[in-house]
Amino acid sequence: MKISLRWLSDYIDLSHPSCDYFAKPAELAAMLTAAGLEVESIENLAKQFEHVVVGTILKKDQHPGADRLTVCQVSTGEGKVHQIVCGAKNHNAGDNVVVALPGAVLPGNFAIKHSKIRGVESGGMLCSETELGLKTESDGILILPKEAPVGQPFAKYMGFDDILLELKVTPNRADCLSHFGLAREIATLTGREVKFPIETLVEDGGSTRDQMKVDLRASDMCPRYMGRGVVGVKVGPSPAWLKKRLESVGVNSINNVVDITNFVMLEVGQPLHAFDAAKLRGRQIIIDRAPAGEKFTTLDGTELTLGGDELTIRDSERAVVLAGIIGGANSGVDESTTELFIEAAYFTPSAVRRTARKFGIETDSSYRYTRGTNPEAVPLALNRAAQLVREIAGGKVMGSSYDLYPNAIKREPIAISLQTLSDRLGIQAKADEFEMWMKRLGCEATPVSPSASGSASGPAWSVLPPLFRWDLTVDVDLVEEFARLHGYQHIPETIPPLAAAPSVHDTSFVVESKIRRLLQGAGCLQALNYAFVSKAFQDSLLGSLDRVSAVGLRTQNEAVALMNPLNEEIGVMRTSLMPGLVKNVVYNSRHGNPFGRLFELGFGHFSDTSPEGKKSYPQEGRLGFAFWGNDESLWSKGEPAPLIFTLKGTVETLLRELGFKKWKWVPLTKDAPEFLHPGQSAALQLEGKSMGFIGTLHPSVAGEHKIRESVAVGELALEKLVAVKDRGLSYQPLVRMPAVDRDLAFVLPRELAVGDVETEMRKSAGELLRDVRVFDVFEGKDLAAGQRSVAFRLVFQAKDATLEDAQINELRDKVVKSVSEKFKVSLR
């Protein structure tokens, strides 16, 4: 909210000798910020006119060296005379002018200095309106009226000597949403006096009751309704002072009547509404809920269909105002209006808020009502507005105004003890200080016996807060009031003692931390994508969902959608990490990063509906991978294994480090998810259950996104990884007997999985075969098409004996025989 210090100073002395806030606005800002009213910026309007003053030309002479220039002797009061060279033609001795003295910096960063112009000293400049930034074009310098006070700062003369504060008012401080409200707060903080902005209202005769019938039917939503008639009004432009006030805080001037209602709202925080009384059918006002289905057109032309629970102000036939929010097009004040009915009311915050939210309308009025206005300020605001209409728009104020307030609102007292204050803040609070602050806040603090406040001993009070402080309802609210006025900086810093042993961390956090570290060690970079994605992209990338669920990852046809997404690109919750990671590969590939190893920890989100129709949204933790390109910094290399094997290795390292001993890769072929290469993808099985996949990105997906590098992707369900028991590291004795190798090269058909051959080898050789390694795979050369040569190194070792050659050869022959027979293959 914008606050003008000039306006504020109508209610409180801001230039008090103890601290002149016009001179030191930063001190006011610091004080307000320290009290919880954050000042976001200070704008000093006078700043741009520093060293610019009203002057008068004493003497005008021709410049000795230039025909077009004059040399003027200019007085700026108190005997100060400046010689100024001027190029204008419209000035004469005796004119009052605007003088920019050395030190001034005019708009456009134009600095004024002492100078010599064609050999004549010049100590300043006589300004045009263009040079002052007031107009885009001007003819000659600005000549001020004779009565302009010579020597006065130009900013002050023009009324630009204001300082504006941009105030961030938290929702609990509705009382500060006006100039008078803020003045009251400053009075609390400084002890200065605050003056109410009310003059005596002069009634001109006639009765509001004869003008209008008012019927309050919904006092639950409108506890207080006031109204007063004004006749003989002349609607027209506002006077300059009123325009300037409103414009200084960013409100446009509309006409004198509307400006007055806005002015009073910004002055005391009470929204008002002025009706053209002649437009109200039946000369009647009814405060009631709308009938369901009623159409209502707001004054800005939006047509709404009302549901029936909205509070409206109605005439005998129809809604004329959405109460506290916005007026109707049917009853507003216009140029032809002569008779007003001015409304001031207290609508409950929830009544206004429900309707404002429903229709998505926020006005200055609804903003204040939803935060809680002051029911006691209603008559003050109404009278103030009527008086201003009388003065400015020439109206005759009618008597017998309405004040319908069937149940006066009362606040409940709050019990608090000094002990509570001290305990919550960690200080030794003092009773007299508490009483002093309560008094300044407008709270009535009545001492009571300690037991009444629930405290065992020490001073205690029953505190009745004023009606404008809705936020004060329980003892801790008063603790905060005391703390902020006492000063947060005066609260000491202590570390609370640890009363119980710390509990264990969340398992998923611990395992995820471990995964992050392990994958970092494996050379992977952690990516972080939004939890929401584009529905279209996710659907088209994932393709057939059956195939995704077949590898053990949950899917959902209709991803969980946001009701109010910022845009469709982030419109639904992701069901897989793939959309984000594939986009990351595309981004990097396009930005000159031909190589990368990304992993991501995140969630897939899904929706469930219980048999009773209750919705829930479970999340499934996922670990995703996207590897692309080759690390070109490795300058010495043979033919690298296809990228998918790098990913496979990374996943296996991770599984091993997490404590898994067994897992299985199941080739996916034609069942592979659609975004994977069907010949280069596999599902990971742990304990017989699929829990994710790895695979090469399908060439058509890569092609569609113009990714030239090879891409391997993978996604695993985290649940299983997290559930693994601690690896329980324990030492195994070393086998000190010699190990002996035997190499075997088989010619195998391409379709035969090497993993199956390896399994058969281990099975047939038994436990003396300690290890099988594949050390060479090739096709072509002298091999038939569809065949490949695979070389295995078999490592034999016994725990307790040196193996004889004969024994090893026998085992080798056994392996050869069983592999040859089982797979119908032969040694090379």
Next chain:
Amino acid sequence: MLKEKIEEIRAQAEAAFKAAPSAKDLYDAKVQFLGKQGSFSSIMKEMGKLSAEEKPAFGKLVNEVKQALEAVYADRETALKGQELASQLQAEALDLSLPSATAAPGARHPVALVIEEISGILSRLGYSIRTGPLIESDRYNFEGLNFPPDHPARDMQDTFYIDKEHVLRTHTSPIQIRTMELERPPLRVVGVGPVFRADSDISHSPNFHQIEGLCVDRRVSMADLKGTISFFVREYFGKDLKTRFRPSFFPFTEPSAEVDCQCPICSGKGVIGSQDCRMCKASGWIEIGGSGLVHPNVLKLAGVQYPEWQGFAFGFGIERMAIIKYGIDDIRLFNENDVRFLRQFSL
């Protein structure tokens, strides 16, 4: 006569050994002169022609010459081996200015780094980590945190709605409520994870991260809160920075406080050399989070007896902490996943 012949062979052999250019040539020369079919052997065959008196002296001479030649041979052999090793080593010399053969290093995301670092500091004070669902019910995200329905405080947080009762959590505070419902006090827990606000511009991401601490105990005060946060600030930034608390408003705390700390970039001076500090806009202070004593309504709604138990809570934005600590100047970098950015965090 024979004697001269020996001297001659000796001279020839010596010359040949010394001139041999390689180990192979040297060996060939050795065979030629000292081998079974060599010059020396033929001379020995002629020894039979000598008289018995001459034989011992001649034998002695032959042995002397042979030993001498063996010595010359050995010297030459050593010299040649040395030369060959030297040339082998020379040939094997590598340009160690070539890049190393290690793979590119991995890195954790800066958001994860900050989370782990903050969790580590708070763990020392006895806090343990908790997580929770991203899609929350209204009850956990708002009502349980003392945001009544239709309350304007809800406007402080632009909320993404999933349906009438569910939202994308707007803060990590629902984790506090879940913890208080499940576990008995005293409690010291840290809730951490992604949060969402329907707001996106140069300085706001719709999907960012928070971390917050909750302490529930028999008697906790604003002084305890201040002390805890001040400790955290000094540990996290590794400097003796001052912390400042400003009154504020959050529905779930009362009293509430915004937390500022002295700018770690300029150490609170507001200037770096003669330049204004850009991080704190020359103010010397930066806002790092919110805090306060847990509102009694929040405790009661979560089933914690008040005033027997009281609490304080504090929270920070992770991305903001990363921006301050690592000087990251564009929030888009956090989610673009450009490897040139990510590689910089291989701590």
